[in-house]
Amino acid sequence: MIGDNKVVAIIPARGGSKRLPGKNIRILNGTPLIGHTIRAAQNCALIDKIIVSTDSAEIADIALSSGAEVDMRSEELSSDTATTIDVLKELLKRLDEFDVCVTLQPTSPLRLIDDIKGSLELFKRMNADSVVSVCKAEHPPQWINTIGSNGEMDGFLDDSIKTKRSQDLGDYYRLNGSIYCNAVSILLESNSPLSISNCYAYVMPSKRSVDIDTLEDFELAEYYMGKVFNHLSE
Secondary structure, three states: OEOOEOEEEEEEEOOOOOOOOOHHHOEEOOEEHHHHHHHHHHOOOOOOEEEEEEOOHHHHHHHHHOOOEEEEOOOHHHOOOOOHHHHHHHHHOOOOOOOEEEEEOOOOOOOOHHHHHHHHHHHHHOOOOEEEEEEEOOOOHHHOOOOOOOOOOOOOOOHHHOOOOHHHHOOOEEEEEEEEEEEHHHHOOOOOOOOOOOEEEEEOOHHHOOOOOOHHHHHHHHHHHHHHOHHHHO
């Protein structure tokens, strides 16, 4: 709980993955990927209930054996077109006892317990509608553009930044997909877990912000977990 507010952690985990098949149950440092997120949530004293939302019997079995509750999705919410917000709202409508929802993507295994705790504490301290985890962008967005069909780069960079160093362009941040804290009452009326107002950023370092979507992401997470965050498996 945060004060008098009850907190539910929802871990959305579909069975299908086109870029990295079976990624949510792929073994990372001796544990199925989803197990790292379940364990982190279990060790956060501010969370009252942990629910894994899935369409996969295999994910459900792993979640149950890890000590989480499971909510099996309907056929409609198991489709490729179903969004995370659709899943959250359908589930939260059936859970009327919670005030705060923290959504933890299983593809972010390097978040610490302190990251979850810090996000929830920021949520309370700022009396926020939402707190969303971010990390510093690896490159200035001014250096990003499209290229032509033949690879031409006409107008790729604005003239005003061609002579500037990256450090002269300021700090920018990107969503890292790890943590979303939301007031349930606001979330139920929203189209996104990212509120348009009264939303605050919880900043995480880039090395804890790996969001696994490809084999390369998975291998990077393996490196960081084995070389840098070995204590996560202790």
